[in-house]
Amino acid sequence: MNIQIIISGIGGQGVLFATKVLTETALARGANLIGSETHGMSQRGGSVTSHLKIGRFQSPLVRTGAADILYGFEQTEFLRTLPFIKNGGVCFINTSKNTLPNEKLQKYCHKHGIAIFYLDADKIALELGAPLSANLVMLGYSTALLQNTRQNIFFTAAEMETTIKKISPAQLLEINLKAFQTGLSISGKPSQD
Amino acid sequence: MTINGAVKMTKNTTQSILLGNEAIAQGLVESGCQIVTSYPGTPGSEILPSVVRLKQKHQLNIYTEWSTNEKVAYDIALSASYTGKRSAVVMKQVGLNVAADSLMSSAYTGVIGGMVIISCDDPGPHSSQTEQDSRFFAMFAKVPVLDPATPQEARDLLPDAFELSERFEIPVIFRPAIRVCHAKQTITEGKILSASGGLDRPALFKKNPNRWAATPRYRFILHQALNQKLERIRTEFEKTRKWNYATPILGKPKLGIITGGVCDTIVKDILEEFRLTNRIPVLKITTPYPLPRKLVNNFIKRVGQVLILEETDEVIEIQTRSERSESIIGKRKILGRHNGVIPREGELLPEIIYDILGKTLKKLKITPSLPPPDNKLSVLVKDLQLPIRRPTLCPGCPHRASFYAIKKALPRAIFSSDIGCYTLGLNLGAVDTCLDMGGGVTLANGFYQAFHLDNKTQPIVATVGDSTFYHACLPALVNAVYTKARFVLVVLDNSITAMTGMQPTPDSGILADGLKGERVPLKELIAGCGVKFIAEGDPYEMKSFEKLIKDAYAYTQQPDGNVAVVIARHTCPLYFKEDLKKYQSALGGKVTIDSEKCDGCRYCLKAFECPGLVWNETTQKVVVDDRICVDCGVCLTVCPKDAIVKA
Numbered sequence: 001m002n003i004q005i006i007i008s009g010i011g012g013q014g015v016l017f018a019t020k021v022l023t024e025t026a027l028a029r030g031a032n033l034i035g036s037e038t039h040g041m042s043q044r045g046g047s048v049t050s051h052l053k054i055g056r057f058q059s060p061l062v063r064t065g066a067a068d069i070l071y072g073f074e075q076t077e078f079l080r081t082l083p084f085i086k087n088g089g090v091c092f093i094n095t096s097k098n099t100l101p102n103e104k105l106q107k108y109c110h111k112h113g114i115a116i117f118y119l120d121a122d123k124i125a126l127e128l129g130a131p132l133s134a135n136l137v138m139l140g141y142s143t144a145l146l147q148n149t150r151q152n153i154f155f156t157a158a159e160m161e162t163t164i165k166k167i168s169p170a171q172l173l174e175i176n177l178k179a180f181q182t183g184l185s186i187s188g189k190p191s192q193d
Numbered sequence: 194m195t196i197n198g199a200v201k202m203t204k205n206t207t208q209s210i211l212l213g214n215e216a217i218a219q220g221l222v223e224s225g226c227q228i229v230t231s232y233p234g235t236p237g238s239e240i241l242p243s244v245v246r247l248k249q250k251h252q253l254n255i256y257t258e259w260s261t262n263e264k265v266a267y268d269i270a271l272s273a274s275y276t277g278k279r280s281a282v283v284m285k286q287v288g289l290n291v292a293a294d295s296l297m298s299s300a301y302t303g304v305i306g307g308m309v310i311i312s313c314d315d316p317g318p319h320s321s322q323t324e325q326d327s328r329f330f331a332m333f334a335k336v337p338v339l340d341p342a343t344p345q346e347a348r349d350l351l352p353d354a355f356e357l358s359e360r361f362e363i364p365v366i367f368r369p370a371i372r373v374c375h376a377k378q379t380i381t382e383g384k385i386l387s388a389s390g391g392l393d394r395p396a397l398f399k400k401n402p403n404r405w406a407a408t409p410r411y412r413f414i415l416h417q418a419l420n421q422k423l424e425r426i427r428t429e430f431e432k433t434r435k436w437n438y439a440t441p442i443l444g445k446p447k448l449g450i451i452t453g454g455v456c457d458t459i460v461k462d463i464l465e466e467f468r469l470t471n472r473i474p475v476l477k478i479t480t481p482y483p484l485p486r487k488l489v490n491n492f493i494k495r496v497g498q499v500l501i502l503e504e505t506d507e508v509i510e511i512q513t514r515s516e517r518s519e520s521i522i523g524k525r526k527i528l529g530r531h532n533g534v535i536p537r538e539g540e541l542l543p544e545i546i547y548d549i550l551g552k553t554l555k556k557l558k559i560t561p562s563l564p565p566p567d568n569k570l571s572v573l574v575k576d577l578q579l580p581i582r583r584p585t586l587c588p589g590c591p592h593r594a595s596f597y598a599i600k601k602a603l604p605r606a607i608f609s610s611d612i613g614c615y616t617l618g619l620n621l622g623a624v625d626t627c628l629d630m631g632g633g634v635t636l637a638n639g640f641y642q643a644f645h646l647d648n649k650t651q652p653i654v655a656t657v658g659d660s661t662f663y664h665a666c667l668p669a670l671v672n673a674v675y676t677k678a679r680f681v682l683v684v685l686d687n688s689i690t691a692m693t694g695m696q697p698t699p700d701s702g703i704l705a706d707g708l709k710g711e712r713v714p715l716k717e718l719i720a721g722c723g724v725k726f727i728a729e730g731d732p733y734e735m736k737s738f739e740k741l742i743k744d745a746y747a748y749t750q751q752p753d754g755n756v757a758v759v760i761a762r763h764t765c766p767l768y769f770k771e772d773l774k775k776y777q778s779a780l781g782g783k784v785t786i787d788s789e790k791c792d793g794c795r796y797c798l799k800a801f802e803c804p805g806l807v808w809n810e811t812t813q814k815v816v817v818d819d820r821i822c823v824d825c826g827v828c829l830t831v832c833p834k835d836a837i838v839k840a
Binding site: 063101104 | 208343376465543580
């Protein structure tokens, strides 16, 4: 398993917790892992980008044009980190808009086989009564889609659930699992560019 | 064992995912280090708390402290090492500037127990006032420096760093860059030395005035000894294949690469990805000073040209190009910063190294080369002109209230400020200077004297945080009182070192391991510096706080006036959540905008700049973002049209 992942968003959206779910799942599989998190100076509301490389890698940073998977937990931060995605890569974005901002970008992604899946995870999380669990909705959604379309490049839903059970604080365990499973169940008709 | 990550048992070892700084803590306790001192600073702040967690978990006999500054921290670790114990001092790279006096002198006196100086560099810079390279400090002070490339290597290297320090009786600088400190990696852990009882050494101080209290005559002798030590260490580094090693050199390659630190991992990932590992040999140098010259020269002889990749400055490059090496290198060309192949500033990110490598391969006609980088997507994204998310003070931050009141009270003042969250007072136009730790007070001193020479009255307001005050402002404040520098100093006391992750200050009397020390109250300390005007107030009460600033300024202008100090007391709402709750319940409602009254003048956005107040493009009015507003209620008095109201 050689896979490079970027997760971007803003402080408070759970970028770091989502990263932890992936790193702990990789550890449980016995895969080597290295990564790095970058955030600006402020404690809250700043840009957060997490780099994660599972497999035979030595450097903690993903090169632009090299990520297999890109998670964007927020529209602007997603666009800012879009250059990390490689040709043929997959993006999952938490947004209420179901398209890229302009035709040039759409054409580029189409031409280079970059798949972009849109999901209004904020809205779903809000409906679940847990606005801060959009990160887990996104993880669930992507797990299902990757299992359906590109087996072998990602973890199974069972592996991810085991990790979520293991690392969630007791009072958040139930809602975290529910958010993940809700995401998992939306893979039917994805909105895709 | 693990610090806070998960644990996976393999046959004989334990694996866990550790942050680089946790791995460094692991390395320290595994080396039997018994004294660890530190002053917080990004990217090194997590090291000391990780040592504290390990010592509590394994009940280790280790002394840990948050010192008042890096120089203090340095000296405590140093004298502990004089007694034979292993010690470490931890800081960010600019902290070493503060401890430089001690570093330079201790290189001469040397140490007894192993002493490691962990100085965390910040190429970028991400969170520092400079990108300085601690390895240059090692050259300047004439002490060896080790440059780990990954968290695992940092942990593995530390026991050897202590061993080196002890064998040559010299302090050793350990330089992890931010991508080591803040990287996460699967780590295989080792045995804790002190837990097994192997290194619990009794403290013993052997008096030797010619060494520990050397006069200039003996200093000359110590300098001679230091130079001899360095040559012996260089010879040692020539042999250290564990840390300095080359990948196989097959045939006569046109290009070889010499790497240091994080650059090594990036280059190797690229070579592996494009199957170039067997075509382009890499010599990794983990001991950049003193440079193992023979090893480097032998590598250079076997390849055509040499690219040197290191961060942030040209430490390996300068030594490689030095006179003694020039004859051996001959006409072989060194590609690096001196000839513009590598940028002289900024972090060497993977895409930058890819670009450098691609251009070099092309120039040397090495095939297959790297595919040219496709920057089209970056250009398309750049064209979107995405808004820059500038860092701001948090919602409910008391500093925002202080700055707003200070600006209202003295709009024409020069605002000298300092290093901390409150540097972000920039956004409110209430910070004009930010130089270094303590610079808020010293620059105010200088501003006053410069205008005073011209008989000009210029209001000056300095702002510094509580932790910064203890760190570097005491001699500065004594100096101001002594020289009658008439300015207002506002100490922004939020009862914690917030920016670097909530470390306690001496005012709290809480120690690094949570135990009780002795409180050093801020107000008494300021009075002890000779300040005659000291006022305290809560910036959340903005009107009365504004008056305090005006009163303080009036005092500075009296015939017998001098520096006036206002202590702005309000706890950090991120840490003291109960305090915030009190305010929320006192307010008894949510903050909202009366959209009838809001005329879209944007005054609140510019002058108060709270992330909870946002512009609504559709209505062309301000709205409250309920997701992040903490209902502190401070903004209620800000709107000139009284549109910010309680719901």
